[in-house]
Amino acid sequence: MTAFGSAAAHPDPTQGQTLRRRLADSDLWYSFRTSPVALGAAVMALLILTAVVCAPWLTHDPFDLTVVDIMDASKPPAWMADGTWQYPLGSDDQGRSVLATILYGTRLSLIVGVLSVLFAVILGVGLGLVAGFAGGLVDMVIMRLADIQLSFPAILVALLIDGIARVALPHELHERLAVFVLIFAIGISSWVHYARTVRASTMVERQKEYVQAAWLVGTPASSILLRHILPNVLGPVLVLGTLGLAAAIISEATLSFLGVGLPPTQPSLGTLIRIGNEFLFSGQWWMTIFPGIALVLVALSVNLLGDWLRDALNPKLR
């Protein structure tokens, strides 16, 4: 709220322009274009994504046992003495190219990250919509649950769920389902933020006339929620989702590093770091440092984009 009026508030001469023109002209695009950080982050993210998608064409699958040669084990990166360009970033103790393992590992990290965020978003947005719209007992129950869960850090919740899964499922089934267990665990640990935001927005929207009009006409609640309210509450979810993606990637890496995430047979970056860590003291630093750098780059670019998005979409900063 400004104390002295806002006579010069940003004007909005968008009436009568096509959507494309409006997007190109919008504050969001302008903010993106002129922010070197956002551009840099986007470029980095794009590069990573391309590399990951093209992995099968760039290198052999390092987990294809027929390709790996154990005689090439523990070679240092190419620019050091003893290194060869066949293993640009060195090789690990099994003879796999670190570069290849990073590419495939990043792919897994991203998959788990994206899917767990999607899961959390669907769960959180769904519960938030229901809580905000229905109110009363339903709202209270959902919010109490959320409050209780919020008093525990996400990583702990994820660890507990993973632990429970480990106890409940027989060992080899757990190995095969590791990815899904992980997605479930991380998703469950992070739905609360989306639910709260969406609930707050839903409660605001619920009071508005277009909703009340639809309600009076007899439109079913589900229709109102999905077609009318949902589009209006998605803005903040986008920001939270982007930042949540970075957090999910880091969570997964952490769980894998702790040994309760993805197993060595389908390693993510976190698993790679853990395995490589054991060789740190014997001087073979590349096995853990390079996956580490890859992880940082991925998380950083997503975080930067999320940060920029939040500032750009924040009405108060305009």
Next chain:
Amino acid sequence: MLVFVIRRIVQSLFVMLIVALIAFVLFNFLGDPISNMLSSEATAAERAQMRESLGLNDAFYVQFTRFVANVVCGDLGLSYRLGHPVGRLLLERLPATLELVVCAGVLALALGVPLGVYTGLHRTAWLSHAFLAGSLLGVSLPTFLIGILLIFVFSVTLGWLPAFGRGDTVAFGWWTTGFLTVSGLRALILPSITLTLWQLALILRLVRAEMLEVLRTDYIKFARARGLSRRAIHFGHALKNTLVPVITITGVQLGSLLAFAIITETVFQWPGMGLLFIEAVRFADVPVLAAYLVLVSVFFVVINLAVDLLYFVVDPRLRANPGAVT
């Protein structure tokens, strides 16, 4: 006010009960306590007898009540993996974790708040940008990676600081402390830095965001219009208003230090509760899992309660209207 406190305590107890229920379910229905305690050659009769003697055939609520009573008395069962009473194990490991957490927490606050205030007040200074960039890095770097990097630089390459363990400790009754020996203090350095970085970055960004928000308010504008000095406005008005909401979030963050301690302890092989917990997860040691869950909930619930009470003390609006926490 008393009503408020009582209500919060009741709420906390309720939460504890739910947690206890989850822990109990874990304890008794996931994984078979019998097969974990007897060898695989035990006969069916021996198993049945064991079940009876452990009271596993009693009704659910009877078992649950017994469980709660046990927990309250400190009897948390026996670890599957180690065979020792879980309570004793936790107590042994508690000092290590607590010392680490306290160190990291103090560091995070002592650095995070002033830096946050600085970057909020001097938005355009290059130092602000540097700190902000650093904080972004701090939030993007997973804790374990920071630990590994620190070990790589300071242990492996430079050899200045130890990479694992607690160093020498001094015992006071059941408490062991690393503060009183040189090697203990040296061992504390890298793990503390690792643990604190995430929190520090978070607190810095939080304080900064709050500061910027407060500087935009009407009462700050009015203060400027009254001709108050910059010092009075920044440190008298803005700072005080900034710190109030920061208190809650910091309280919760301090709680999450406990969770991140798990990671730090794993990286540095620090003999604390976190390491115990991870090993319990890896080996499906359910009693330890359940006990850890209960202990951690107590910790969090107490912290939340303390933060709520602190809020009360600090914000006069709440003293008049206890229900309205803005």
Next chain:
Amino acid sequence: MVHQPPLLEIRNLRVEFPTRRGTLVAIDDVSLQIGEGEVLGVVGESGAGKSITGAAVIGLLPEPGRIAGGEIRLNGRRIDGLPEEALRRIRGKEVGAIFQDPLTSLNPLYSIAAQLVETIRTHLDLRPQDARRRALDLLKEVGIPAAEDRMDGYPHEFSGGMRQRIVIALALAAHPKLVIADEPTTALDVSIQAQIIAVLKRLCRDHHASVMLITHDMGVIAEAADRVAVMYAGRLAETGPVADVIRRAQHPYTHGLMGSIPQLTARTDRLVQIEGAMPRLTELPAGCAFHPRCPRAMDRCRADRPPVVSAATGHQVACWLFEDAAAPAERRDG
């Protein structure tokens, strides 16, 4: 007649807001004066630039606004463009300000006594006890009941009307000669509005302070102001003594404004409405800003912007209907 310089003189003020879509001119060549002990009402629709004018005087233009032309003189001394520290010393001591929303103008964490004492001691060299006594006097002046007992209370313990009185007390704590009141009653209940205006008037009279009363409410102007300036789209439309402007509005816009006030005594079937809306600052028409809505627009109005001319003594207007009154705006003689 003794020629006294006016307390506040704004000459040809121009305030710009550079945005990425081009530079917006929020105030375009506006000249105003306020004499000692005088209440000047500045009236206009939202976005007309009246708040910006007030902000410019005390140097608190919202980002990225800046003064791009003209001068502002306080007691003959230029205050636009002064460095921040010099401006700070003027604020509160020579020029006070009151904003619209009393609910957010006071710091919720400090007692009102503390806030008053702080303001008093910033500008006057008093011991804490004396400052506190002064604070108590101020609170009694603005009509806070049981001030002695309540002064250590917090803002949320007071109603909206009470809080605005406290705000007035704060603004006048250091005895400024000029008070800029930006929509002081807009956020209050109608029943309280009259009280607050009365308090403001009384205090400013007692402290010999002039007032720039910014509002969109003509009723408040009629009640409290000696002279009025009507603003439209960042420009001055008309200015003159209140009674004159109300009864003999010269500018078609002012005419429309007056006609839109429902009056108990007048016999009208419908309220006069002005067609259309005030243009956005990015879409200002050429010539006179009001011409698209003006029932008496001429070709001249579409092409050239009318200068401010004198329509009667002390009564100026910017409208081509008055080109015949020849002489450009004169300095108001004391």
